[in-house]
Amino acid sequence: MKKKLSVLAFLFILMNGKAQFSVCEDYNKTPELQSSLCVTLNVPLAYGTDMDETIELFVRKFPAQKERKGSIWLVAGGPGESGASLYPVVGQFAELFPDLDIFVPDHRGTGLSGKICPKEESVESVGGIALVGEEWGSCFGYMFSHQEYVKTFSITNAAKDLGYLINELSGEGKHYVYGVSYGTQLVLRLLQLGPLELDGVFLDSLVPLQDDMEYDLGHRSFVTHSVGQELLEYYDGKAGKESPSLSEQLKTIIKRSKGDDAFAQNLPKQDISILFGMMLDLPTVRRKIPEIIRSLSKDDAGPLNSAIAEITAFYRDYGEKYSTSSNSIPLAQVITASENNPRPQLKKSEVVEESKGLLFTSPLPKLIAENTMPTYDHDAYFAGVPEKMPPTLIIHGSLDPKTHWEGAKRHVEKLSDKGSIEFVTVRNAPHFIALFAPDAFKEAVMAFLEGKSIAGNEVVDTNVALD
Template sequence: MKKIIQSAVHFLCFFAFWTAQSQSCPNSDNVPELDGSVCITTKAPLNYQEGDENTINLFVRKFPAKKDRKGSIWLIPGGPGESGASLYPLINQFSNLFPNLDIFVPDHRGTGYSSKICPKEEIVDSPDGMALANDEWGPCFNYMYSNLEYVKAFTITNAARDLSFLINEFSGTEERYIYGVSYGTQLVLRLLQLGTVDLDAVILDSLVPLQDDDEFDLSHRSLVTDDVGKSFLEQVDHRAPNDITLEEQLNSIIERTKTDTEFAANLPKQDLAILFGMMLDIPYVRNSIPEIIKGLNSNDYEPLQKAITQITAFYNDYGAAYQSSTNSIPLTQVITASENNLRPEMTKTEVIDESKDLLFKSPLPSLIAENSMPTYSRDEHFGKTPQHIPPTLIINGTLDSKTHIKGAVRHYKRLAQNSSSISFIRVKNAPHFIALFAPSAFEKVVSRFMNTKAIGNQTVSDDSLEIN
């Protein structure tokens, strides 16, 4: 009976694929990189349980192969609240790298044009688009707590089952590949745990820590950020033997904000350590940190203001052309609180106390503390690794302030226990998201991997990430 139900669902979704190809594709007429893309909206089970007939919509954008087709590759975005739009700015890059592959970019359940946790408040036609406007939070919360079983279906495992279903239905014949970045690496590995998809190779960009790694989980993000920030300062600290270090200078500046009201009044209201933490994510902003420290020491605020302007412009511009680029906060909170926060009991006060002496911070630990959204129970896949792993490339930055390189290595070693076909590549000085911030190194490494499926463990450089 289970096979009959699955076959019926597969048939319906296969038919939906062919009828969906003629549908209007959002933004394809006014955004050059989306021109020629094909949009697919299909039904999928809410829970993948026998007898449960509830369904959700899943949205996928397909970019046909530029040359003779030899297969397909699925690009899995991060998040968990990010939609496929977070990868659209890189489509031309991926198309050039994989010219013979159809490229599929799905919206995770709960993101983009796929079904949302709050169906009325998180859609493109709501007052603030897919973002939640101030007066939409109340109705959104009310809907979530009035539909707990629906919300609890937005799990990592169900999202992995979505991927399995989509890949098996729409990939077509010949070779199959998958790329995941950040949370997308966690989702891809959950997919491999299911063992329901045949893949020729896997590419994992900025591998997240193991779920049971209590040193590098999300509640410890500020500690990770601080360690990476201090490592960067050590690399760029070209001082005379008796001079005060950059770390000591930054510590003095942050302490001064607590006692010098005139100095503090000239600074942004945002926690200075959080601002410095944000600088680490964007290499050209990160490289200005020594100048910013020097400026603040002499009451020159212009380098800091310039950095803030650059950060703001980056996040405002990246993905701004796409209606579906807004992250889903409800989905992020539900998954994070359920599976990726190993210290859910921490209060915001305790988070502040733990990070009070840090020079570089992340806002994330405070945001995820005292979660007020529904959670679901962890299943048998939590903290586990796949038993069978196809040829896999893992590529991580040595200055990744989101996934500490030590956490990525620890995860790689656990995966390698079940496979001898995993290559681990360090990109010197790279932050999170190698495809975006180290495109030259990414292209070279991935091209070699795709040709050989095994390139060994090594450290590579990207000219754009050189530190003086």
């Protein structure tokens, strides 16, 4: 076996040669991509197995703006998000690291890298990389008839991809890695695989441990609700003795939306608690929650509809410029069902029952319940932590409705004896600090690079202020 693997490794290196970046095909479509260079490499489909197939990986590079001193890799979240989800913040990283090359890869299964459904998720398909219409059925059919292929789209194989890319493309100088959300899980899996020479790691919105049964994806609605409740308590405290409280008013609104037809007919079709859960992600909308609740209590749905329009516009505008922005639903389903849903037996009806009484909820628990897609088995890295950590900055929002601050803290405690770990909280920030709290992100990163401590390990940012 060792001989065969060494031959495969030789052929694999020979096939890629020395990777050469070239001008990207889409370089002239958006200003922020004009300086970027692109490359596609072939890597093993399944590392360390008898399978000899390869898969393509796409990487976009933004060359250093000043004299080059190293590189930083930006690892997107998801699972299912391509590197395009980080293109809007590349300029921010270029300001922070003007002397570093910035690399943004597409995980296997996303963007311009090889897909789980090669035909249906192709850029040239009817809906582009997003599944539309009959593509859903044919894609799922392909997954069931190619289950061994689908199983290669694991976190560990994606981490091995990332390790290869870093070693192959980074060049001389200092090497840093940034990951956000699921990207933090992928980076930590990378560090579990073995020694990797990195000068620093930045983990933004750290996911909970895989065996944390309180903050897992199946309990996402409870996480969202707890953050929403904290927010309402803040606004109630600021308003004084408002009666009924915002929580009581929202509870009445949700009840009326389900039993008062005259009231419900003026509301969106989506569950009210899910809509309020979505508002927690965007600071500009989050500030309007008290007004929205008070207006709905007076049968005025105007502010609610305006908030929904603002949320829709944000997500539309955030990624519409990039042809590879759409998430890969097949990849998200496979990874989530295989590794990130510790209650796979839970039924959708049980999720609904569990969520009764919650004022802020997430659609995710119901979406991942009763999975029917192919899955892969846990490997030796599941629910583990790296034996050794490079110098690491973990930065997390105190009002993160996706990856709860307490879940992140528990994870940090497991990592604390593995190396030099700094855990910085951004007061009142939601998920994705680099995007929504850029000033705090810069402050924390600069202090980390200069070897300075943050007073109280907490920073503030007016971008995420509640008032």
